[in-house]
Amino acid sequence: MFARNDAARRFYAAQGWTPDTGTQVEEAYGEPEVRLRRKLPAVTPAPARRRRPPRQPRSSRRTPSGEVDVLFDKMR
Template sequence: MTAASLRPAGTGDLDAVTRVFLACWHNSYAGLLPPDVRDLYTLDTARELWRRVALDHLLVAEAAGRGVLGMVRFGTDPDDPGCGHVYSLYVDPDSQGLGLGRTLLTAAGEALVARGYAQATLWVFADNTAAMAFYARLGWQPDGATRTEAAYRLPEIRLRRRLP
């Protein structure tokens, strides 16, 4: 893994978080999401999205001289309050494959365990084979739930895992 440290995000991280999100949204999802769906998020709309979530329960990974390289947002599952949930996991495309995603996801799991959760869920686009393989390597498995959000128009699969 690249030398990175994790810390809770603060309001001063909004621009960096927006940058990482947009890089993933427009580059990592280029072959997955239709162009008009990728165009939903511009600098302004992405900043508003991350401002709305108020950077709550968001950990960032940063490296000296490179700034924020990734982030994970987590909390309570909105459909199952007895379960933790990973809302977002993004790693800058230029930093993918270095272990940051695993590190961020592990840290989120530890924080969820500290809050008393024994398991967690997350949603992933069904056609995102790279993400599905990544999560499977870390013990996340489909639990049978699916959805298609109107804005994104692509099926998603809910994954679940027991937390260590």
Template sequence: MTGRITLRPGTPADADVVGRVFLACWHVSYADLLSPAALARYDEAGARALWRRVLTGHPDGTLVADLPGDAGVRGVVRFGPDPDDPDAGHVFSLYVHPDGQGLGLGGRLLGAAVDRLRAAGHDAATLWVFAANASARAFYARHGFTPDGTTRIEPEYAEPELRLRRPL
């Protein structure tokens, strides 16, 4: 299936569909991880607005994954310089719609983001993951990301997160 996946830069015109991908992931992937209040943080209008801001403000650091036919955009990755480490790049978010998971979209998106961070001269890539998200942690481990010992709890989510890092 990976040969039929098209990766391309995200544009503001993708905001609606990327917002739907994000929202589906938010409610399915985090249903057992986040509180109902945290899950309710995003609705359809809020997700659209979030991704409209991202896709307008950071178009060179966002890629979407298109599937052929009517499936369309089923994944998105956002990346750029790590705000906490000037030598590292950072994967800010990676979302694959639940109906597109298992098709190689996440791996392709993550690989492309890592390649672009390396090409930009970064010596490592970082990202944050919820500590309790075992499937995401396993996915990132398969792609060379390991915990670097840094943790945080953001007030709006109230769940422990681990920072993962991999050399580039």
């Protein structure tokens, strides 16, 4: 942003941007530019999701009582 651009300074200041000590002059423009910075809010990571236990193959599944229920294919 150009140092003399007051409208841009107000716009960026309203968004939380502040100038730091960095400046430079681009030869193509011949005007000093000001570097801006903004602190971002901290992001808390999402809690880890519990993974489901792998499903038993279709031919044998455990019943709620813990017994193994074997299914037979009648098409054989």
